[in-house]
Each structure stands twice: as structure tokens, then as C-alpha cells.
Amino acid sequence: MAKTVLVSGGAGFIGSHVTVELISAGYDVVVADDMSNCDLTCFEGVKKITGRDNLPFVKMDFCDLEAVHNLFAEYHIDAVIHFAAFKAVGESVAEPLKYYNNNLTSFMNLLTVAHAQKSGCNVLFSSSATVYGEPDVLPVTEESPRQPATSPYGNTKQICEDILRDCVKAYSEGEGALKGIALRYFNPIGAHPSGLIGELPRGVPNNLVPFITQTAIGKRECLSIFGNDYPTPDGTCQRDYIDIVDLAKAHVCAVGRMIDEKMENDYEVFNIGTGVPVSVLELVNAFEKVNNLKLNYKFAPRRSGDVTAIWADPTLANEKLGWKAERSVEETLAAAWKWEQRIAGK
Ligand code: UFG
Numbered sequence: 001m002a003k004t005v006l007v008s009g010g011a012g013f014i015g016s017h018v019t020v021e022l023i024s025a026g027y028d029v030v031v032a033d034d035m036s037n038c039d040l041t042c043f044e045g046v047k048k049i050t051g052r053d054n055l056p057f058v059k060m061d062f063c064d065l066e067a068v069h070n071l072f073a074e075y076h077i078d079a080v081i082h083f084a085a086f087k088a089v090g091e092s093v094a095e096p097l098k099y100y101n102n103n104l105t106s107f108m109n110l111l112t113v114a115h116a117q118k119s120g121c122n123v124l125f126s127s128s129a130t131v132y133g134e135p136d137v138l139p140v141t142e143e144s145p146r147q148p149a150t151s152p153y154g155n156t157k158q159i160c161e162d163i164l165r166d167c168v169k170a171y172s173e174g175e176g177a178l179k180g181i182a183l184r185y186f187n188p189i190g191a192h193p194s195g196l197i198g199e200l201p202r203g204v205p206n207n208l209v210p211f212i213t214q215t216a217i218g219k220r221e222c223l224s225i226f227g228n229d230y231p232t233p234d235g236t237c238q239r240d241y242i243d244i245v246d247l248a249k250a251h252v253c254a255v256g257r258m259i260d261e262k263m264e265n266d267y268e269v270f271n272i273g274t275g276v277p278v279s280v281l282e283l284v285n286a287f288e289k290v291n292n293l294k295l296n297y298k299f300a301p302r303r304s305g306d307v308t309a310i311w312a313d314p315t316l317a318n319e320k321l322g323w324k325a326e327r328s329v330e331e332t333l334a335a336a337w338k339w340e341q342r343i344a345g346k
Contacts, residue, residue, distance in 0.1 A: 009083030016042035045196035062106030079122035092153035103156035120177035122258035186240035186273035190332035191339035198339030213340035227302035240273035240311035273312025
């Protein structure tokens, strides 16, 4: 019988792509989302791509403990992938309580209920490269030290990693046993090649690629490149941009590792990136070239809180998860542009 994976926050950008890949790998999926930061566009897109008209969807808030109990009473959940969290770095600085309340409570509720199941549960937490801060040595491995978080958002990622580690350590055996994996994402970008699901930022985008595509479509006048005086080859920041479909496939590998009992430790951490640094300017140039257009951009002062450069050493994920980033940055940027055109109705 197919195993069932709960995807919390499954109607969002990453959750919807992960749902598609889980279904195509043969899992049953239950999508749960409070819809606080998205509409049903991506969920409908997932149904179209997978042909699953009856894909289970539960509208719920993971901060509501009773609702989480009810969800686990209704479905037998073999593994859960937890995306349900607030994610705007700037907002978290302005409203830390909102972030600590939501991101920590929802995760603790999930673990409480997962641990209350006789059969226990496998838990995959969506973490972030933000836990490494400004690294001293590049690329970063999972052994690289975590740096003090520079925002409450980043702090919730570190705290949730620690909560998962401690719970797995305490509850690794017997009834209610938990196993956990944290995936540290670098910069997820792009969209599904079908053009049916992608990123739908509310208001002015904070992240680079949605700002680029919205500028190209004419929704924004001009892209500001934040800083061209960094100590990097072209003066702009370097990141590890990981295609969203590649990233989604890493979740399928990680869930399989937990469910098939292939883990070497009850709690494991993996970097999910390409291992290739790309500067802001290189990304902009690649976008122009692959989509054959000119982007209106200017250089602007540095954005506070940005690290100069960070990219992954993905060797551990390559070897232990059997996963590797495959899509080129050009394919990814073409998919992002296709998606932007589709949502603009062009
Ligand atoms: N950038 C611009 N102009 C923009 C937007 C971004 O030049 O309009 C630059 C940034 O300065 C940075 C690069 O593009 O150098 C990437 O910026 P993003 O905002 O897309 O991504 P970040 O690396 O800042 O963000 C990532 C994750 C977040 C996480 C954050 C932690 O996407 O989820 O790291 O710092 F919280």
C-alpha cells in the first residue's frame, strides 16, 4: 500500500512542487495549509499536473493543536514535511512575536501530535542556509558552524532544527518514535516546466528572481541590484540558486530514506544546493540571454543583512540521499519567465 505523506504548507511555492514530485514517486499526499500567504492557484495547478482531482486538502492552522490532532485522526500519516511557516525576513525583524509564535508553535504542535501516534512518525523540516550566516569557509558543509541568526525568521529555523534534534534524541525508540531530517535549502528559484505552478509573492517581492520576472513583464519599473562593491569577482553577491523541481526531488529522496529505514542517524541534516556560486549580475545576464530580452536594472546600495557569498557543498546529499541538482540555471530561468507570463495572462 502506498505510504502517506502530509505536506504542511503544501499550497505554497515549495510545498506545491514537492507534492507533485511525491505523487509522481507513488506516495499518497495530504495537503494542509492555512492559506494565509497563498491562494488556490498552485493547489489547482498540482491537481492538473498530477491528474489527481481528489487530492486531499485540509484548510487548517498548525497553531491549532486540536486541528492537528483531528488531522492525524483522519489520516494515517507515515511522514510529514513541514513548510507551514512565515518567511519574510524583514517582517520578522519588525514583528518578532508573530514569527516566534507562529513558526515555533506550529512545529511543536506537529511534533506533539506525531509523537502521540503509536507508530510514531518521520519528520522532515524545511530549514535554510540562513543558519550558516556569513560563512568563514566556502563552500559550506553540514559541519560548518551555524552563526548567530541575524533575524527572528532565521532564528526560528535554528530553533526548529534544535527542537527536532532534541525530540528525535528523546523519542527514538518504541511507541511514538520520531525520526527527523532537516534540509537546508540554498536559494530556491524557478517554476514547474508546465507553467502551472510557481512563486506567487504578495506585494513587492523581496527575492531576486520574482523581482526580475516582474520587472521583465512591466509590473516593476526597474530592478535594483543591491551592492556592486562586494569582494566577489564582479562585485555583486554570490548565491547558490537551486531549481525548485530539483529541490522538490530532494524531499522525495529524504522521505524515502526515512520510510525505508535507511538513515544512519535518527536525526540528519543535508545541504540542498548545486555547489555552484552565481552572482546577482550573472543571474541577470543569464535571464536576459535565455529569454532573449533586456532587463531594466540599476546598481543600488547594499541591502542590510545580506551576506557577501554563500554556496553549498552538496556532497553529503549526493552520496547519502542519491540526489543531485540536474537542471541548468538557464532552464530554471526560462521556467520562471514562462510562469510569470502565464500569471500575467500573456
Ligand atoms: N537582490 C537584489 N535585488 C533585489 C532582490 C535581491 O540585488 O531586488 C540580491 C540580494 O541582495 C542577494 C541576492 O539578490 O544578494 C539574493 O537575494 P534573495 O532575497 O533572493 O535571497 P537571499 O539570499 O537574501 O535569501 C535567502 C532565502 C531566504 C532566507 C535568506 C536569509 O531566500 O529565505 O536567504 O538571509 F531567509
